Every structure is written in structure tokens, then in C-alpha cells.
Amino acid sequence: MNWTSNTRTEQLQRHATQVRRRSRRLWRRLALLAAVLGPGLITSNVDNDAGGISTYSLAGAQFGYALLWSLIPMTIALYVTEEMCARMAVVTGKGLSDLIREEFGFRPTFFVMVAGFLVDLGNVVAEFAGVASAVEIFGISRYIAVPLAALVVWILVLRGTYRQVEKIFLALCTFYLTYFFSAVLAHPDWLDAARHTVIPSVQFNSGYLLMVTALVGTTIAPWQFFYLQAGFVEKRIGARQYPQARADVIAGSVSCMVIVFFIIVCTAATLYTSGHRNIVDAADAARALVPLAGRWASLLFAFGLLNASLFAASILPLSTAHVICEGLGFEAGIDHKFKDAPIFYWLYTILIVVGGGLILIPRAPLWRILVLSQVANGIWLPIVLIFMILLINRRDLMGEHVNSPTFNVIAWVTSVAMIALTLVLIYFALFHPSAATGGL
């Protein structure tokens, strides 16, 4: 009989008895960071969508460098609000509409969702409007480009898992460098720009104030909060990786504002100084750059607009479908197959089809739709913000990660300021629409 015992302890003891670290520290940390990066960067950069670019280029064309001072406060505001979402995602492991449902009940959640749907529908229309304007600069008809774009966007999400889709979006983010080149080609007065960034130069006329509120309103949008929080939850980022998540948010906020800086500088140095101040939207701005900065600046500008519009057109319907499904308790997420999450995919499809479709209708009242969506955004934003602040201060939810008193102060001040500004925007949009449509 020559069989021996089951576990081969003698032989194993000959092998290593020390645990060799499989992961070398530095590589592990870098890999961790790379794994976490994504939601913050994407969200902040999609901020520079068609509506955003229009607003920013108008700001530069109409006021030169005078509005650059608002960038730093806006970066802070963006960071503060997005960080709260990241923190909630990491500590509770739940999405924002999940939390709102659990803590505030069914009806408030339902109204947040309905509002979100309407606002985002308006935004999606704006994105496809951006696509249409951008391709028309290249000489392509919108009736070819928009359906094509809608199809591409739809397939991209339907076929890919979150990881693949996110990689594509992140790669597309690097195209925002086109604005840097545009700005350089425009030969701006960098010192003047720097001075205006640091020293506020507020003018007290309605046009100026309106532009400030438009800037804020277009930069900080509620759909970002839902998308960001859902993004971190889907990536299963735990409390231990909170530093990396926060780094992602910082990187996103800062990079977003840097791009805005270059857009404003670009148009300020060319259109403003040469007197072409009455442009209607970004496409006009791109065209106006040709005699001043050469053919390349214009093409780059238009390409950036197309990229931003496509990017946002895929993210916004996604985020909206997420919010609604989470709130109503349906399965959601692009990691699921179509038949496992039918309502999610149907919502996504409807938003794209209707959003794209409205652009193709000749003589559609586009400006009115866009203005109304900005107004709806202004109503939605304070409600979502207040919910967020209430949630983040709940000790039974966040444990020790509730807001510190200083953070609370910053958050409340930011929220109140944004609420006040968006109320101003609503007032203008409803009662002086001609002033409001400039650039929206």
C-alpha cells in the first residue's frame, strides 16, 4: 500500500513560509487610481456641452476677459457639490435617487424624476442642435448627420459594457485640447487674461448679470450629481478608496474650468477685441474666427463643439434613464442586458429619438425649447441641492463622514448663491426672453 495522506504539508513547508507581497506598493496605488478615475472627469467635461460652449464663447465675445474672475468661485462650487456626491456614493454605496427615495419617500422622488426627464429632454435637444450646427460648418447636412449621430450614440451604449463605454468617453475627453490650440492661435494677451481671472471686475448691468447666471447655470447641473454618484457606485468604490474618488472629482472640476478658460480667452481675444460682439451661438463664433485666426481655429472650434455634443448626447439620456429607474425600483445600468432592464433601455432610446427628432423638424421652436429647459433646470437644481445637503448631514446615513461645519457653510453658501442666480435667470427667461436667448 503506498498511498499517503491527503494534504501535503511536508512538501508545502518546503515552499515559502513568508508571505511575499504580490503587489508592490507604488504600482498598486497607481493602478488603484487608474481604476477609480472616470466618473468625476467625465461628468465635469461633459459639462462643456453645446449649451455650455455657446454660453462660454458668448461670454468671451460680449465681455472680453471681464468674466474670467467667476471661474475660480465656480470651480470651488463645482468641486464642493460633486464631492458630496462622491462621498455619499462611497459611504452608502447607493445612488442619489435611491437615497432620496429611501429617506424622503415616493412622491418627492417621483417629482424629481419627472422634472429630471423634462430638463434632460431639453438638454438632449440642445446637444443634437449642437451636432447639427457643428456639421453644418463642415458643410454636411444636418439631416444626414443627426440621425447618424443618434444611431452611433445609441449603439455605443447598447452594445458596450460600462468599462468599454467609459474608456471611449475618457479618450474623447482629450479632444478638448482643441480649445487650447484655438486659444493659442488667437494670440491673446495672456497677462490681461490672468489679471482678470484673479481680480473681479463686476459690471452692474442686466446683460452682465445675466451672463454670470447663465455661466453658473450651465456649469452646475443636477444630472451631473446623479451620474457622478451612480458612476462611483457602479465601480464599487469603497470608503477606503475615497481619496482616489476625491482626486477624480478635483481633476474633473479643474480640467473643466481650464477648458472654459481657454474658450473664453479664445473668443475674447478675437471677437471681442475686433468688435464682432453680436454672435448668436457657438457656430457663429467658430465662423467669425476664420479671418482673425486662420482656417484652423475655426475648424478646431467646430470639431470641439461636435465632440462635446456627441459626448453629452450619450451621457445625458443615460443619466436620466438611471435616475428614473433607480427611483421607481427598476433594473438599470449598461452592465445589464436589454431584456434584464427593458425600461432603462427604452427610456434611453426615447430620449435620443425625441431629442434628435425635434432638431430635424424644420422651423421647430428650438430657442424656446432651450430656454424652457434652462428654466426647468433652474427650478430643479435648488431642490436637488437641498436634498443632497440634507442627506449628507444625516449621521445615521453617513456615519462619521457627515459634513464638517466649515464644509456645510461652504455648501450652503454655494447652494444659496446658485439658487439666487438661477432665480435671476428664470426671471429673465420668463419675462425678458430676448435677453435670455442670447447664447442659451
Add this chain to the structure above:
Amino acid sequence: MLHATEVLGGEAYDAHGNFVGRISELFIEPADQPNRVARYLLGRGKYLPLLARHDQISSVAPGMIKLNVEESALEHFHSNEAWLAVRKDLLDQQIIDTRGRKVVRVNDVDLAEQRMDGTVELRVTDVDVGLTGAARRLLQGLASPSVIRRIQQSLPARTIRWEFVNLIEPDPLRRVKLRITHDKLEKMHPADLADIMEELSPAERQAIIASLDEQSAAEALAELDSRLTSQIVEKMSPEKAADIIEEMAPDKAADVLADLSPEVSEDVIGELQGEEAREVQALLSYPEDSAGGMMNTEFVYVGETATRGEALEWVRQREDINAENLDTIFVIDGDAKFSGDVAVGRLLLAGDDVALAQLKSEPLVSVTPDATEKEVFELFDKYNLRSLAVVDGYGRAIGAIAVDDVIARLREKL
């Protein structure tokens, strides 16, 4: 049948027809009876709320209940952690559907009326997770109950029976008071349980693992996403973590330990006892993407001169052999070197007197621990293996890679 949304917010009248207050909460006492509404909380605006007991109710209708006692007979409200509150703990919260094996959110609660002598008791029958409940929650207070009932008839219903509902409560003390047991979860397949746990928040996951027995916890953790497993294990005490990890197969245990942060990993390894500790330590010394990192040290090996009958007899007598490891039996020669493997199919068909040496699969395939993942995959594919032996420098078998490990690795790469 009534619904919680119809009862909550209703008006309560006492035996004399006087208005007492509005029903703001329904309490169930699981320690007493698991599905009966034991107490009704009556809010009275700026006055202190009152509690009505189940035996003080004479009739219930949507929007209204009648008591059979006077207002003075009702006790004042005092909160009690052993009570399950329908509005606070059930509505809009997530629960585990142990029959459907998933996590769902409660929209409404269905109640059945039970008439006792002179009183009416409400008992929870189902939990509504579908559109009917959603419609009711939305329209309650805005439309009359009859209109709402008519609307809900045209909507598809999705309900879960109360006995299949497993509550999720992160606080362990409250879990005991509410008599929340997870024996249904323990009977679930670990993969289903892992799917459920992936839907929950970190605190809730921790709560479930804490209330499972160590065997079930080990099986569930083994199936869970490795990031989540690390998060859960790191929040446990090292002793508890070691107890659970000891129940896992050594290769799975090594995988889990390798994903932890170095400090926690050391603490847990320090708590591991006996055989398991040594095996796991040995496995951890191999890089993750090598054959050594994929192999399991639990395998069965028998001398090749033994007959089929002798081998079976020996295997049956051993208590510590896992049936899953019997898929392939390794065979060793006189120098204790690996000389082949015998598939369980051949073992099944052979006569008792056949020597194991004659049942070996051809050709003889094995790898060294430093072989790459890719080489392992290729061998599995080329020879249609179910199990691959890993041998050391002397040709002695030190581990076995099973086909399910290969599949798990391949899926990670997809």
C-alpha cells in the same frame, strides 16, 4: 384586502365617534407575531401621539378606523426598537426576496383583515414591489380610494409573500430584537446570495455576512466580486475573518488574502490556525497570474498500484475529502512522483480489480508553478482537461487547477 397606503393617514374614531387622531404608523411586533399589525400610531398634531392596540380596533376601512374603546383608554406613544414600523422600515426600503433571489424595493404593503370576536386584526400578507403599489403611493391623498383602486386594476401586479421577505437591518442588536434570521439565505446557492449582496450598501452587506454561519459566509464571499470581498473582510475583526477564511478552499482563501491591504492581510493570516494557515501561506508565495496562483492544494492522490476497489474504499473512509475534488484523482508512482490522472468517469466504469495505473489519461500533462496563465489555458483547451496537475521541481504533485478556476479567470478578462 387593504393596503398600507390606504390605512396610513386615515382617521381614527373612538367608541363614541370622537375623532382621536390620524394614523401615522403601523407597528408589527415580530417577537410576538411575525405578521400582525400590533399597534397603530395616532398622531394628534401638537398633542402627544397615542397608541392603539390590535385588540382595540373594531373596524377598518380605507381612510378610517374605528376603535372599540374611549380615547382615555389608549396608551401614550413610546418608541420600541423591537417593533417593525411599516412606514419607516418597510416602505421605500430594500428587502431581499428569498424566493426570487433578488433585492427589491417596497412600494406598498398588502394587509388582510381578520375578524376576531368584536375586533379586527390586520395581518401583513404581501409586499407590493410593482406598479400597483407605485400608483397607489403616487395618488394617495390626491384621488379618492375608489378611483385609485380602479386605476390599479389595469396595472400589472408584482408582489412577494411576506414569508419570503427578508429584512435588511445593519444594526445587529435590532436584528435580534426584530427576530431577523437569515436561514433562508443560508439555504440559497452562494452565487445567488452573492448577486443579492452586490445590490446592497456596504453596511447591509456587512450585516448579512455577520449573521450567516461561517460556512455559508465563506461560500458567499468566494462568489462575490473581489473588491467587495476585500471591503467586507477589512471591516471585520481579524479573528472572525480568519474563521471564515478557514472554511474556504486554500486557493480561494489565498486569493481573498492577496486582495487585502498588507496590514489587514498580515493580521488575518496571524489568526489562521493549523493546516489551513500553512497551505494558504504557500499559495500566497506564487504570483497571481501563474499556475501556482491558480492552483488548489486540496486534491486526492493515490498510488498507481492500488486497485479501483481499494482506492474507493480508502476515499470513502476519509472524512475530510470534499466531493468536488473527486472529479479527477491524481496517481503517483513508487517515488511519490506524479504519474498521471484518472478521470472519475473511467473510475466509474472500471472493475474493482483494475489497477489505477491502467486508468490514467493519456498523455501525461502537468505544469510547474511558474507556468503562465496563458500556458495553463492553452493546455486546458488542447487536451480538454477538467483538472491540471501542478508539480514541483522533483516532479511531485503540489496542486491542481480545476476547470472552474480557468473559467473564472477567463471571464475576468472579457
